[in-house]
Amino acid sequence: MREETRREAVWQFLTYGFILLGAVVTLVPLYWIFVASTLEESEFLSSTDPTLIPGDSFFSNFQALQARDNVQFVGHVGEMTHYIDFGPFYVAYDFWNLWNMGAIESSIFVAGVYTILSLLLCSMAGFAFAKYEFRFKQPIFYAILATLILPIQLLVIPLFLLMSQIGLTNSYWAIILPWLANPLGIFLMRQNMRSIPDALLESARMDGATEFQLYYKIALPTMKSSLAALSIILFLFQWNLFLFPLVILDQGKYTIPVAINQLVGAQRVYYDQIMVAATLSIIPIFVLFLFLQKQFVSGILAGSVKE
Amino acid sequence: MATRDSLSGPDPSVRDRLRFARQSVGERMPTPGEGIVGYVFLLPAFLLFGVFLAFPIVYTFYLSFFRFEGVGDETLLWIDTGFFSYRLTSIADLSFVGLDNYVRMFTDTLFHQAMFNTTFILVVQVPLMVALALLFAVALDASFVKLRGVFRTVLALPVSANLVAYSTVFLLMMQDAGLINYVLTSLGLPAIPWLTSSFWSRMTIVGAVTWRWTGYNMIILLAGLQNIPQQLYEAAEIDGANRIEKFRYVTVPQLRPVLLFVFVTSTIGTFKLFSEPVIINGGGAPLDSTITIVQYIYQTAFIDFRLGYASALTYVLIAIVSVLSAVQLNVGGESDA
Numbered sequence: 001m002r003e004e005t006r007r008e009a010v011w012q013f014l015t016y017g018f019i020l021l022g023a024v025v026t027l028v029p030l031y032w033i034f035v036a037s038t039l040e041e042s043e044f045l046s047s048t049d050p051t052l053i054p055g056d057s058f059f060s061n062f063q064a065l066q067a068r069d070n071v072q073f074v075g076h077v078g079e080m081t082h083y084i085d086f087g088p089f090y091v092a093y094d095f096w097n098l099w100n101m102g103a104i105e106s107s108i109f110v111a112g113v114y115t116i117l118s119l120l121l122c123s124m125a126g127f128a129f130a131k132y133e134f135r136f137k138q139p140i141f142y143a144i145l146a147t148l149i150l151p152i153q154l155l156v157i158p159l160f161l162l163m164s165q166i167g168l169t170n171s172y173w174a175i176i177l178p179w180l181a182n183p184l185g186i187f188l189m190r191q192n193m194r195s196i197p198d199a200l201l202e203s204a205r206m207d208g209a210t211e212f213q214l215y216y217k218i219a220l221p222t223m224k225s226s227l228a229a230l231s232i233i234l235f236l237f238q239w240n241l242f243l244f245p246l247v248i249l250d251q252g253k254y255t256i257p258v259a260i261n262q263l264v265g266a267q268r269v270y271y272d273q274i275m276v277a278a279t280l281s282i283i284p285i286f287v288l289f290l291f292l293q294k295q296f297v298s299g300i301l302a303g304s305v306k307e
Numbered sequence: 308m309a310t311r312d313s314l315s316g317p318d319p320s321v322r323d324r325l326r327f328a329r330q331s332v333g334e335r336m337p338t339p340g341e342g343i344v345g346y347v348f349l350l351p352a353f354l355l356f357g358v359f360l361a362f363p364i365v366y367t368f369y370l371s372f373f374r375f376e377g378v379g380d381e382t383l384l385w386i387d388t389g390f391f392s393y394r395l396t397s398i399a400d401l402s403f404v405g406l407d408n409y410v411r412m413f414t415d416t417l418f419h420q421a422m423f424n425t426t427f428i429l430v431v432q433v434p435l436m437v438a439l440a441l442l443f444a445v446a447l448d449a450s451f452v453k454l455r456g457v458f459r460t461v462l463a464l465p466v467s468a469n470l471v472a473y474s475t476v477f478l479l480m481m482q483d484a485g486l487i488n489y490v491l492t493s494l495g496l497p498a499i500p501w502l503t504s505s506f507w508s509r510m511t512i513v514g515a516v517t518w519r520w521t522g523y524n525m526i527i528l529l530a531g532l533q534n535i536p537q538q539l540y541e542a543a544e545i546d547g548a549n550r551i552e553k554f555r556y557v558t559v560p561q562l563r564p565v566l567l568f569v570f571v572t573s574t575i576g577t578f579k580l581f582s583e584p585v586i587i588n589g590g591g592a593p594l595d596s597t598i599t600i601v602q603y604i605y606q607t608a609f610i611d612f613r614l615g616y617a618s619a620l621t622y623v624l625i626a627i628v629s630v631l632s633a634v635q636l637n638v639g640g641e642s643d644a
Contacts, residue, residue, distance in 0.1 A: 011550070012449075012451055015446045015449055015451075015452065016452070018442065018443075018446050019443070019446050019447065019452070019458050022439075022443055022458075022462055022521075023458060023461045023462065025518070026461055026462055026464060026465060026518070026522065027461060027464075028486075029473075029476045029477070029480060029518065030464065030465070030468070030476075032476065032479075032480060032486055033472075033475075033476045033479070036479060044479075045479075045482060045484050045485070121351050121352045121355070122352065124348045124349070124351065124352065125348065125349050125351075125352035125353070127348055128344075128345045128346075128347075128348035128349040129349075132342075132344055132345030132348070133342065133345065134342050134343075134345035134346055135342070137345065140349070140353070143361075144356065147360055147361075147364070149628065149629055149632035149633075150364065150625060150628070150629070154579070154601070154604075154621050154624060154625065155360070155363040155364065155367060155621075156605075156608070156609075157363075157367060157370065157608050157614050157617055157618050157621065158362065158363035158366040158367050158370065158618075159359065159363055160608075160609070161366075161378065161398045161399050161614070162358075162359075162362070162363070162366075162398065164378055165378075165398050177355065177359060178355075178359040178360070178363075179359070180352075180355050180359075181351075181352040181353070181355040181356040181359070181360065183360075186352060211344045211347075211348075215348065236466075236467070239469060240469060240470040240471075242470060242471055242581060242582045242585075243581055243601070243605060246605075247605075247609050256469055256471070256472070257469060257470060257471035257472075257582065258471075260469075260471045260472060260475060260586070261471060261582075261585065261586060264475065264478065264586050264589070271478075271479055274475050274478075274479075275475070275479065277472070277475075278469075278472040278473075278475045278476060281469045281472045282467075282468050282469060282472050282473070285467045285468070285469065286464065286467060286468075288467070289460075289464065289467040290460070293456075293460055296463070296466075296467070297459075297463070297526055300463075300466070300523060300526050300527065301526065301527065301530050304527045304568060304572070
């Protein structure tokens with residue numbers, strides 16, 4: 001019996017050791033990027049004496065980053081270098097262009113607009129598939145489902161030609177529109193909306209509700225948790241997009257990934273500035289992650305559902 | 308509640324009786340116009356889907372039989388009224404080359420190098436990461452582990468890091484004078500040329516991808532573990548199974564569909580590798596030993612502007628990924644039956 005408990009203790013010790021080791025290996029690079037952003041380059045790129053204690057060079061590194069002429073990382077008020085073309089939405093035009101957006105704001109703006117519009121589109125399409133009968137419903141649904149297996153980021157070549165044709169090169173719409181009708185989003189919404197009872201919709205209809213009211217007064221409120229999980233999938237998808245923005249956007253409109261790539265690609269690599277940029281781009285999402293852990297986890301799991 | 312009132316019909320009693328009648332019949336009565344409403348809800352998604360997904364899929368295939376000469380300027384349609392003018396031009400200026408683009412792949416050594424690199428990373432990285440993810444999932448699933456939620460969050464944290472930003476961390480840590488080599492040398496081990504030797508630069512990418520995605524896959528596996536019926540473990544215990552045997556004969560077989568899913572999605576993810584080699588290895592350095600397929604497609608298309616050949620390469624990649632996904636669906640289907 002004592003042998004048994006001793007074995008159990010060793011086992012528990014080993015398990016905890018393994019988990020702790022994993023946690024440390026996970027956290028050290030993240031901590032290191034933060035530390036490096038607060039040090040001078042010579043202090044953290046030293047094979048003899050690297051330090052794990054933050055220094056006080058963050059703001060001077062940040063100023064050096066902001067002073068670069070090939071990348072605008074955080075925006076500022078001042079002389080405009082570029083305008084957001086809102087197309088027909090001229091009302092918003094002057095207001096938005098008071099602020100000269102940098103890569104951080106561009107990324108947040110693009111990912112935010114994308115997430116909201118895509119949630120709307122996917123939930124509408126999912127509602128149609130879940131709660132209505134119409135001709136060719138099954139073929140259309142399976143056609144959309146079939147594209148789930150395609151890595152849609154790979155369609156950059158025809159998309160690039162298409163965008164130059166319709167005059168959307170160097171526009172944020174070019175990196176928002178192509179993936180708005182997200183197959184995974186449509187599939188998830190359809191699966192979840194099937195659980196809305198028909199009787200509920202039917203009685204609302206008899207109360208005189210229009211079909212659109214059924215959608216936004218009944219379907220959307222009952223889908224809150226699915227929408228939250230989906231919004232995280234969509235936001236991170238757009239936040240991490242690199243290839244197509246790299247192809248389609250010009251200097252001054254860069255999103256975070258393209259801007260950081262611009263820093264790395266220069267002849268002389270300024271690691272201190274790159275680390276500031278990386279810190280600034282990682283921290284907002286970490287904060288979101290810590291607040292929305294549950295939705296993150298259900299978002300990851302939602303992405304892995306199979307039927 | 309003004310809206311609620313405006314929704315109500317003129318005579319509540321008639322409405323209630325109608326509702327009761329329908330509910331007691333227990334069937335859904337057809338609503339006028341329902342056939343069209345479905346299309347209306349679907350229309351925006353369907354239009355975008357057609358223009359930005361279906362069309363590119365078909366057009367990439369079409370392009371792969373042509374040589375790209377330039378962006379099109381031939382006018383197809385020109386509407387010019389007093390109010391607005393609209394000019395539709397052809398998408399691209401092309402010349403037909405038949406199967407040349409596909410034939411050329413057989414002699415393209417850089418393409419072979421890219422395939423080799425991707426496969427190498429795949430063969431090393433995917434099993435390593437899935438094994439690690441499984442071990443972490445099983446460890447966290449153990450009944451005595453406290454603070455499970457905290458550890459799960461910590462291990463999954465890298466997923467939220469921007470793809471390009473996290474690559475820069477590895478770019479920094481893997482320098483000759485970086486953190487990793489400092490740890491190695493202070494342990495008395497030799498420093499490793501992480502970014503300058505062709506073998507080790509691939510291993511750097513393996514390490515970076517593993518660091519980022521292990522926690523993500525662990526979450527999926529952990530959910531799978533929690534679906535395994537507890538009775539199976541109890542039955543195995545009665546049969547005298549120890550920990551390793553329970554893992555071998557209960558956990559792994561029960562987890563098979565989830566493991567397969569993780570394997571296949573990770574494999575597809577490896578085929579799509581782009582930001583890591585671009586950032587960490589500056590686009591394939593040293594000597595193209597880390598260039599990946601997607602990166603090669605990018606260079607062919609947008610630096611050399613050989614869009615036709617790049618389309619053919621894309622289609623080969625799409626074919627590979629589709630076959631892998633089909634395998635996944637089939638195997639997954641089998642295990643459900």
